[in-house]
Amino acid sequence: MLENELSKVKVNNEIDLCEVASEKIRHKIEGALQYAGVSYFLRWQEPNFFGKIFLHEKTRLIFCINAAQVDDALRVFDELNLSEKEVKILGEKSKNKYVYEK
Numbered sequence: 001m002l003e004n005e006l007s008k009v010k011v012n013n014e015i016d017l018c019e020v021a022s023e024k025i026r027h028k029i030e031g032a033l034q035y036a037g038v039s040y041f042l043r044w045q046e047p048n049f050f051g052k053i054f055l056h057e058k059t060r061l062i063f064c065i066n067a068a069q070v071d072d073a074l075r076v077f078d079e080l081n082l083s084e085k086e087v088k089i090l091g092e093k094s095k096n097k098y099v100y101e102k
Helices: 023-036 049-053 067-080
Strands: 014-020 040-045 060-066 087-093
Touching (some): 014 040, 023 060
16 A cells, blocks of 8 residues: 555644634634635633633634635635724744644
């Protein structure tokens, strides 16, 4: 059996697009991205103990997308007209590292 060329490829082409704290805004963004055909996944970031107890921080949601779809996703955000208070645009390489091995 021939080994696939992609059998030991690191998959690390995700971009942390934005950070959201509101469920209402999350659903609005999800609907718009789905309508535009932009694939994404959500990563939940829980605050640490100190932030949760003393600073009353909320769980943050990070929208991660494929690097090839950044332009499409930014077009979607332009059409939504969200404020910086509602959404924090990150646009940085995702810190998640996925490795596929047989």
